[in-house]
Amino acid sequence: MKPFIYTIAALLLGTSAAAVAAGDNRISADLADVDVIHNGKIVTIGRANDNSDMPRGYDNIARHCPPFCIQPMQVLPGVETVGELELLGYLKRRSEGDDSVLVIDSRTPDWTSRGTIPGAVNVPWNRINTDVGGSFAIDSEAGSLEQIMHDQFGAVRTASGWDFSNAKLLVLFCNGAWCGQSSMNIRTLAKLGYPTHKLKWYRGGMQEWVSLGLSIARP
Numbered sequence: 001m002k003p004f005i006y007t008i009a010a011l012l013l014g015t016s017a018a019a020v021a022a023g024d025n026r027i028s029a030d031l032a033d034v035d036v037i038h039n040g041k042i043v044t045i046g047r048a049n050d051n052s053d054m055p056r057g058y059d060n061i062a063r064h065c066p067p068f069c070i071q072p073m074q075v076l077p078g079v080e081t082v083g084e085l086e087l088l089g090y091l092k093r094r095s096e097g098d099d100s101v102l103v104i105d106s107r108t109p110d111w112t113s114r115g116t117i118p119g120a121v122n123v124p125w126n127r128i129n130t131d132v133g134g135s136f137a138i139d140s141e142a143g144s145l146e147q148i149m150h151d152q153f154g155a156v157r158t159a160s161g162w163d164f165s166n167a168k169l170l171v172l173f174c175n176g177a178w179c180g181q182s183s184m185n186i187r188t189l190a191k192l193g194y195p196t197h198k199l200k201w202y203r204g205g206m207q208e209w210v211s212l213g214l215s216i217a218r219p
Contacts, residue, residue, distance in 0.1 A: 047215075075183040079199045125174065
């Protein structure tokens with residue numbers, strides 16, 4: 001069964017994505033929509049014509065800091081902060097067979113089940129994050145990271161450390177500019193030696209994505 005693909009208005013009003021996305025509401029002047037692969041299916045990312053309401057969870061702006069502090073525009077020197085059009089470009093590359101690129105939803109499964117960016121892969125932030133001392137609290141966490149680095153990111157463990165020669169270009173995001181999960185993961189990866197030019201950050205995250213009426217996907 002195909003995954004349920006919703007535009008924001010479709011989520012709120014219960015109408016079909018095709019009906020809501022119809023019309024001339026383009027992503028940009030020269031881009032109507034983008035086809036990506038999500039869970040093995042072709043999904044079209046477009047924009048809703050009516051986005052007067054925000055989905056529940058992203059209409060809450062009174063988030064207390066800490067922990068929900070506004071993130072800086074640049075997470076680390078050398079790590080590029082990207083917007084929606086750049087992110088769509090990376091998703092398109094991936095869907096066209098470029099395995100050197102991976103777009104990562106850093107949120108936990110309870111959040112991703114509410115909707116994610118089509119074409120993104122969920123790698124929960126707490127499977128990568130180290131503690132404040134820079135080490136893992138338990139051995140199983142370290143094992144989890146090593147498996148992710150090798151199997152999903154394409155890094156190779158050597159006697160002298162990690163070899164990132166063939167590591168993927170990673171584009172990470174989470175809930176929005178008030179969410180520190182993806183930026184925390186970027187700092188952790190950089191600390192482990194991941195090249196900063198292979199790390200990109202979509203700072204706007206899900207809140208910015210849905211505020212622009214862009215399509216989301218749910219299992």
